[in-house]
Amino acid sequence: MSAVARKEIAGYFKSPIAYVLIGVYVLIMSIYFHPALKAGYGDFVEVLGDIGVFLIFIIPILTMRILAEDKKNGTEVLLLTSPTSLPRIVIGKFLATFTVFLVIVVISFIYPLIVVIFEGVITIQLVGAYIGFILLGAAFCAVGVFSSSLTENQIIAAIISLVIMFAMWIADQYAATVGGVLGGIMEWISVLSRYKVFTDGLLTLENIVFFLSFTALMLYMTVRVIERRRWVQG
């Protein structure tokens, strides 16, 4: 793993930020899991489907400082004048945020485990739902990294990524109203409908490719934003 990624991961776990965010998210998962457990059917697939939306609030806070802080503190100079190339730096930063997200994923394995302990059934759909959840997290982390490259103000970075994610989440609800080409685009970019396909237990190549290429596109645009700023800044 790159020096940048290792440094950022260490940074997350040295400060309270990772613990607070992971703690809040685990709390939300538990709140959603509790009724399912109580009713005795313990279906974590449905829970995963419901809690995806909360990533919109958790990930912007996780990613807001990742590039904005470097710009504000002048450490960007160190990164950009080092022999490590810009794409590698951006990927390192992304991997750090994604790693924190993966910690959430690993902790959440405890719920299906509880289901198994109480002799519930783990379905193959759960694997599909987890793949969808991880891909969604990757795409959102990339949105957050991109937003953080746009400004040196962390709060603004968080708001930008929250707005982008929220727009992507609700886009398909308004797609029909808007109609035409724009409506088509809104439907295409809607992550909610694509995520629902995963939690419904359908693993389609199209959706996997969508999330992976969307993540790559966001990281590519991050590199372009930083490169462009080098040309115009004073």
Next chain:
Amino acid sequence: MIEIKNLVKHYGQVVAVDDISFKVKEGEILGFLGPNGSGKSTTMNIITGYLPSTSGTVTVGGYDITTHPEEVKKRIGYLPEQPPLYKDMTVTEYLSFVSDLKKAPKSKKKSELSDIMELVGLTDHRKRLIDNLSKGYRQRVGLAQALVGNPKVLILDEPTVGLDPKQIVEIRRVIKGLATDRTIILSTHILPEVSMICERVVIINKGKIVAEDTPDRLSAGLSKIAKLNLTVKGDKDKVLKTLGNIPNVRYVTMTAKAEDSIFKYVLETGSDRDIREEIFFKMAEIKAPILEIRPSAATLEDIFISVVSSDGIKHTEEE
């Protein structure tokens, strides 16, 4: 080692660096002088590959910064105006991160970092958070960071700013020590520093090079107008009149009264002929003993101001 050719940098309509060219030989320490906003930092940012230039070329060790950025960046250690520090890391953690970032050999990392910390005087502070260090020590961490990976070229943007006098002396000694096998470009506001450390000086103003030579020769060039500081005991009107009558004296004035009937004078001569003997005999004639006579050579400060202000005045008029 470093070659800068016809470098130009525009920020929109503003021309920050206007067609500058210079070379730095291997093992040389070059002083880079200029008032605030003259394009010093911009030039350094371009040499290190942080900013792209509008036109012109920069080559370091034979590699062009635009076509082979990684080769150039590997050879340069850069201390920017604001040291690029992560305040939530300890000194050791930070330098270890920089070492990985610069792709320095991992096997030698530990010994290299402890050597560097010893050199810049950070060994006792290696476990402290950078956030808790004073400005002087942060500056040292910045310098240490530039040294990681043993780069052959060092670009130091005002390395002694914010240090106390004792630290300044130490850091200067460190920089001089580093120069034995490295090429250094150093920018500074402190002019005596340049005469102390640098072998050659480039003065830049409004994005253009206005002077380039050794500090000594720059001083010599200006010292055609010799200045003498005199302290003479005796009637001041008589002394002034006598001094004024000496041929070649362009200007003489009393500057201060030292004690009863002892006065200080400043005297300027137009030629490079030494008139100190003549002054001695003239003063002896009027029985006014000379207590002190001291020629004052043009300092780098005089040069800097004369070189920079001739252009600067014109510019403010335009504005």
